Amino acid sequence: MKRSLKNMTGYNVEMLDGPSGKAKDFLFDEESWIVRYLEIEYGSFFQGKRILIPNTFLKDPDWNKKQFPVNLSQQDLESCPDLDERTPVSRAYEKSLSEYYGIDDYWPTIYAPPMGITPYFPPRPLRSPSKIVDESDMDTSLRSFKEVKGYHIRATDGKLGHVEDMIVDDADWQVVYLIVDTSNWLPWSKVVILSIDWLDKISYTNQEVTINLKSEHIKHAPEYDPSHPIEMDYEKVLYEYYNDILGEK
Template sequence: MLRTVKHMEDYVISATDGNIGHVKDVYFDDETWCVRYLVVDTGTWLSSRKVLISPISIGQANWAGKQLPVSITKEQVENSPDINTQTPVSRQQEIRLLKYYGYPYYWSGYGMWGDSVYPNLMLTGYVDLVSRPNDEDPQGVRAVKAEQHQDDDMHLRSSQAVIDYRIHASDGDIGHIEDLLIDEETWAIRYLIVNTSNWWLGHQEIGLKM
């Protein structure tokens, strides 16, 4: 099922030992159009510090209750690397964060999430045989390759920053981005919701497939 980013705002993020905070934004990869992190406001218990939570840690969502459970503790969140969510997140910062939680690098395999299309399967040793060729990487080669990408250009974008971007067709302006539609299983952005009311009366929103 598809969920809008705006719909997920203020969803509760629940650690194994209590609530962490509420979703305030998402960071997506502008190459794969996949959500890589939720920006979570921790509220009073961490002085409203904002932290990044990877979909890798998210379990079975309670969409009706607007709650996303994660397989980490509040102490882990409290001691996690402090990343300024008001500035672009660098690949070096990502490496530090993923190492801290013990997560594989999502860019190190053949799929959208390592060797898989599903983020929560990165921790199970699952191999997606559809997206991965039959050849096997020698032990340790993938980790070395992943480290080689530590100086890659930044491709993470804030959803809040791109909402209201203008959309231009080959023959003129269509409208502006109003929201993003996300696949709740893969966390891939499937559609842009575009407001066309400035020129197409009666058709306020359309979906552009990514």
């Protein structure tokens, strides 16, 4: 099912042995746009410490109860590797977390291919910006939903709105859509939905997402109503509209 990260932020986190804080943020891998971790706010016991739960342990959220079931115990969280709340998530920390929970790393292992064989690298849904401040120091491809929420949207003819939400498929925690709100930029107020396949690039230094579309295309795009679930009929109309536009380029 496709779910809103914005709506799930603040859900009560339910461990195997009882409630344990609230959903605070979602960290996604910018190379695949898959949510890798749920970050939770655990209360005074973990004051000053970040708690990350790998997506392997996330169960289906309960919309009605606004609960986020997790297949771990509170003791699992209390004994997990320490990460200061002011410290970015490094690849070394992710490695220690994988070892602690006994799960496989999600990033590919670097290896030398046999002679005469060209290594294959899957395509990235977005191009990385040419320069990211302190990127080499961060040593990570993780990005925060709370960070990207609010980024400006830049069309080919100027800015037109901001990122309001992200939609994920909770079967594999793949980010599939960005929700864009144009109300702060244009005389016509509209909320639209964009597939990550239609994005051009994302810049963390400029705090903006670039799309290869004109403002006029967004103005006439099918409107998104967050009070309704995203169903197949709506997605069909959405793809037909954008595929016609992109096919003309």
